[in-house]
Amino acid sequence: MPGFGSGCGCLLWFIDGFVKKFRNRRIWRTNNKNRKLRKRSTTPIDEVFPSDAFGGSFIISGGGQSNRLYLSEQIIGNAKNANHPIIIIHTANGALEKIIAGNNFGNIVSSRSKVFDAFTSFELNDIYHLVTETYKSKYDIKPAGRYILQVVHELVQSKGRRPYFSDYATCPYFNLTDTIAKRLTNGVISQATADKLNSLLFTGQSELPKIDTFFSDAKSQIDYLSAPNPNNTGAVGILSAIRNKQILCIDVQSSSNTMLIELIVNSLIIAMNRGYDFSLFVDDISFTNNDLLKNTICQKSKHSNIILSKDLYSLTGGKDDVFSTIISEADKTVLFAHNSGTSCEKWSKYLGEYDKIDLSNNRSGGYGAVGRVMYSSNSGQTETLKREHRVKPEQIRSLSQGEAFIFDSRTDKLLQTVIV
Numbered sequence: 001m002p003g004f005g006s007g008c009g010c011l012l013w014f015i016d017g018f019v020k021k022f023r024n025r026r027i028w029r030t031n032n033k034n035r036k037l038r039k040r041s042t043t044p045i046d047e048v049f050p051s052d053a054f055g056g057s058f059i060i061s062g063g064g065q066s067n068r069l070y071l072s073e074q075i076i077g078n079a080k081n082a083n084h085p086i087i088i089i090h091t092a093n094g095a096l097e098k099i100i101a102g103n104n105f106g107n108i109v110s111s112r113s114k115v116f117d118a119f120t121s122f123e124l125n126d127i128y129h130l131v132t133e134t135y136k137s138k139y140d141i142k143p144a145g146r147y148i149l150q151v152v153h154e155l156v157q158s159k160g161r162r163p164y165f166s167d168y169a170t171c172p173y174f175n176l177t178d179t180i181a182k183r184l185t186n187g188v189i190s191q192a193t194a195d196k197l198n199s200l201l202f203t204g205q206s207e208l209p210k211i212d213t214f215f216s217d218a219k220s221q222i223d224y225l226s227a228p229n230p231n232n233t234g235a236v237g238i239l240s241a242i243r244n245k246q247i248l249c250i251d252v253q254s255s256s257n258t259m260l261i262e263l264i265v266n267s268l269i270i271a272m273n274r275g276y277d278f279s280l281f282v283d284d285i286s287f288t289n290n291d292l293l294k295n296t297i298c299q300k301s302k303h304s305n306i307i308l309s310k311d312l313y314s315l316t317g318g319k320d321d322v323f324s325t326i327i328s329e330a331d332k333t334v335l336f337a338h339n340s341g342t343s344c345e346k347w348s349k350y351l352g353e354y355d356k357i358d359l360s361n362n363r364s365g366g367y368g369a370v371g372r373v374m375y376s377s378n379s380g381q382t383e384t385l386k387r388e389h390r391v392k393p394e395q396i397r398s399l400s401q402g403e404a405f406i407f408d409s410r411t412d413k414l415l416q417t418v419i420v
Contacts, residue, residue, distance in 0.1 A: 027357045027383070034354040035390050036414055043417040045074050048334070048406060054078035055279065056331040057304045061312040061347075063336025065095060067402060068308045071334060071419070072283075073099050075306060076247060079279065080105050085242045086306070088249040089264060090283035097249060106247025107236050109225050116250065117230040118165040118222065118263050120237030124153045126270055127163070131214060133269075134262040139214050147204030148211050151176060151197050158189050164230040169219040173212040176201055221259045225251065238267035242278045255286035265296050272301040281306040287326075288317035298325050305329065313343040320346070333407045334419075337399040344393035351407055351414065356388040390414060 049058075054075060060068050076099070079086050086106070090096055097108050109116040119127050128146045152171050156163040172179065177198065184194040201208075219226075227235040241248035252260050268280060280296070280303060287294040294316075297305050307326065309315050316322040327333065327350055338344050391405055391414070399405070406415045 030357055034356065036354070036412060037390055038413070038415050040415065040417040042420045043406075043415065045070065045419055048419055049074045049078065049332075051078055051081065053332075054082050054084045055277070055304055057329050058306045059312060059327060059330040059333045060306075060308045061333070061335055062310065062338040062343075062396075062399075063404070064401075065093075065310070067336050067404075067419075068310075069095055069099060072096065072281075072306075072308060073103070076100070076105050076281075077103065080247060083245040085245045085276075085278040086247045086281050087238060087241065087264070087268065087278060088247065088281040088283065089252050089261070089285060090249070091254055091285060092251060093283055096283060097251070100247065100249045106249060107241065108249045108251075109236065110251040111224045111253075114225055115227050115234070115236050116222075116225045117227050117235035117237050118218075118267070119163065119168070120165075120230065120235050121240040121243065122237070122267075122270070124150060126239075127153070127168075129270065130263060130266050131211070133266045134218075135214075135259055139210050141207055141210045141214065144204045145207035145211055147200040148173070148176075148208055151180075151200050151204075154193070154197060155179060155183065155189075158183060158193070161231055164235065165218075165226060166228065166230060169215045169226075171215070173208055173215075218259055218263070221257060222263070224253070238264060239271055242271050242276050252285070256289065258289065261285070261290055262292050265292050268296060268303070269299075272296075272299065272303055275302055277302045279304045279306055281308075283308045284310060284315070286315045286317070287322060288315070288319075294322055294326070298329065304331075311338055311340055311343050313346050314340065318342075324350075331408070331410055333409070335396060335399075335405045335407070336403070338396055341393065341397070344396040347396055348389045348391055348393045351389070351391045351405065352412075353387045354390055355385055358384045358386055391416075 049071065058075065060071050076086060076088075078084075080103070088096070088100075097110065100106055100108055107113075107115065118130065122130070124146075128149055131149065132141045132143075132145065149168070152168055153163050155176075156167045180189070180194050180197050180201070183189045184191065189197070236246075236248060238248070240246075250264065252264070255261075268278075271278065282293070282297070282305065285293070287297075297307070307330075312326070313323050316326070323346060333350075335347055338347065396405065400418070402420070403416070403418045406417065406419075407413070
């Protein structure tokens with residue numbers, strides 16, 4: 001009965017194939033569930049960053065500038081509508097400034113808009129903190145320097161107004177004794193006040209050369225955006241913007257403009273210590289030579305960070321510990337295509353691994369004549385469990401225009417989509 005043997009063999013082959021298909025489908029579903037990666041053809045931008053997404057810590061890395069700016073406009077617009085203050089620092093990003101100006105989001109500080117004053121809204125103690133903590137390794141101004149700052153502070157106040165950075169930057173430090181004498185002669189200050197100021201000047205005189213050098217260097221570095229006459233121009237500063245729940249966009253021109261960046265960051269530290277809620281928005285500024293900026297971004301406080309870069313890993317100078325610390329604070333990360341293989345590997349590692357079931361097939365069979373012709377089959381499947389990246393480096397590198405991986409660290413959700 002050859003027909004019977006042949007038919008039985010076909011039936012066994014069919015059952016074997018059905019079982020394998022069912023098993024493969026089960027494994028595919030299990031792997032997808034473990035991987036936790038959803039794929040959508042397109043996702044509206046207001047789903048990526050809805051109206052309540054303004055106070056979280058966000059990272060946007062890779063892609064073209066237009067990709068990053070598109071998301072930036074959404075985040076900044078959300079903050080504007082919610083009266084949430086943002087301090088933005090960037091390096092000559094005119095397109096970002098156009099977004100701020102075009103949407104009336106906030107104030108722009110640059111060489112074309114010289115309205116910045118580093119000391120606006122700060123009292124003497126704050127000014128002392130800024131001066132002694134900015135570029136500390138270079139100037140090393142000792143506590144006695146406070147007395148020199150106090151002399152300048154009181155001389156300006158004797159004119160009936162609060163001191164600004166320009167007052168300190170243009171002060172004739174080595175002629176302060178003459179300035180005090182003139183104010184006394186003109187009746188601006190009393191003899192008691194003159195005696196007090198001269199005493200303060202004498203006490204702090206060892207630090208006078210350092211303070212003079214500090215302000216000379218600071219003026220040369222930030223003069224391009226400093227308000228020449230803050231009292232008349234309505235100068236803006238870090239603390240005043242945060243207090244008034246405003247968005248302030250500052251062009252620092254270069255990542256190497258260390259003194260300005262440290263003045264800004266030390267101002268932010270004062271705001272942090274006072275418990276203000278705000279966001280620091282850093283656009284493509286290197287952390288390689290800016291430890292203070294790096295440490296502030298990583299500092300725990302009520303503030304949050306928004307970091308944009310064409311390649312965040314490269315901004316850290318290839319320092320894994322810095323990169324890991326910064327990205328670990330992010331609530332949401334948007335990854336566009338990256339050209340650097342190393343950066344893709346680092347991001348792939350950050351997005352995590354999952355348990356993948358790997359299936360291998362082994363099969364043997366054929367027809368044999370043992371009294372009658374029959375089909376014999378010996379087949380099997382072996383399942384092995386292995387750890388695999390949720391997103392492989394080459395998948396990050398090969399993303400198309402506008403396509404991104406969006407990772408929400410709070411929910412561990414990962415989405416691959418084109419943002420529209």
